[in-house]
Amino acid sequence: MRKSCAPYTISQDDASINLPLMQWCSEYFVRAGGLAYFGDMLSAIDPQLAPTFIAFDDLSWQAIYQYPRFLTKRMRSERDQNQRAFKKYFEVPQSQRTGDAWFTKTMENELRAIGVGTEDIAKLLVTLHWAINTNTRKTAFWMLTYILRNPSYIEPLRKETEKAFDGENLVDLDYLHDNCPLLEAVWFETLRLASNAASVRRVAEDTVIGVIPYRLLHFDESVYGNNVLEFKPERFMGPANEKLTRGDSWRPFGGGKTMCSGRHVAKRATRE
Incomplete structure (x- = not known):
């Protein structure tokens, strides 16, 4: 490090x-x-x-x-x-x-x-x-920021991911991707709180517009509970993971035909 x-480095000592x-x-x-x-x-x-x-x-x-x-x-x-x-x-x-x-x-x-x-x-x-x-660097920053501001997650994350660093290789990327549900939940919760996706359309004819900024969907209390302003990765743990990330109120990568095609690469790069 x-x-x-x-x-x-701005400053350092023996411990930090x-x-x-x-x-x-x-x-x-x-x-x-x-x-x-x-x-x-x-x-x-x-x-x-x-x-x-x-x-x-x-x-x-x-x-x-x-x-x-x-x-x-x-x-x-x-x-x-x-x-x-x-x-x-x-x-x-x-x-x-x-x-x-x-x-x-x-x-x-x-x-x-x-x-x-x-x-x-x-x-x-x-x-x-x-x-x-443009986005992976910012998401990595926010993931680290939320973890450091909520230190109760640090040790559970270390314990969950430690096996990925036990082998001969520098890191077992497949293990991080497939066997770390808390890390995945932190990723999803970071996207919920920090992403600000947008879509642009060219209006070619008279159109009735019924749209909403995607970010507001991520703070819908009827979907995410009444603590939507808090960092709570556990809301994406277990069966809730698939339900929330496949729901209509989940749009960190846009939606429809214009959904970001690099979302899976971004997920692996940021988490790993």
């Missing part, structure tokens, strides 16, 4: 490390996401890609809401720096890029096959990089 936290949790979670997950999907070449091209991406991501609402250019100079600067790094990445021959996910090269090959140029491929894959990293 001391080694991995060294760039962020003081660090900015959001920054640490964000850079850790962005670097991990870049490594998992694009191998180590991307960070070699731009070692500052993670903080640059985070600076862009924190301002990306300006792009979504189509703010005028004179109000978005920093956001566009950080975005353009990300795109330049990706352009350099796709200019490197594939034979020199190792460790990337299989579909990264597959997407590149499919795009080149229909005549898409390197610069446009970079722009498209920047969007993928954005989708991979």
Whole structure:
């Protein structure tokens, strides 16, 4: 921990490390996401890609809401720096890029096959990089925050997950995924309290609108009980898990045809 936290440490003593949790979670997950999907070449091209991406991501609402250019100079600067790094990445021959996910090269090959140029491929894959990293880093932060603010869950979580760290490998990821109901409940409860999913539709004809922000559904007392503002992972334990996470009031990843296709990857990445 001391080694991995060294760039962020504010202070430390023999028993503890003081660090900015959001920054640490964000850079850790962005670097991990870049490594998992694009191998180590991307960070070699731009070692500052993670903080640059985070600076862009924190301002990306300006792009979504189509703010005028004179109000978005920093956001566009950080975005353009990300795109330049990706352009350099796709200019490197594939034979020199190792460790990337299989579909990264597959997407590149499919795009080149229909005549898409390197610069446009970079722009498209920047969007993928954005989708991979924008939410997992924040969810990891909130999971840790809720656990640290509710320390009664710390020892039960340690006991439940300890077998995942007993083998020869660094960690048994399948065990964490399949045999840790409390960890899963903490994940669900964190999503309930901290997620703020939204959907956008283009209105093409006169329409009666009957929608509600998804976040409000997660605080429906008739579904989650009268303690909806409290962190209570046990509400997702046992049979209630499937009932709640399949119900109409559960929308951390949107719904219908536009439900986030990366929800399962996000779950595994954040919990592990």
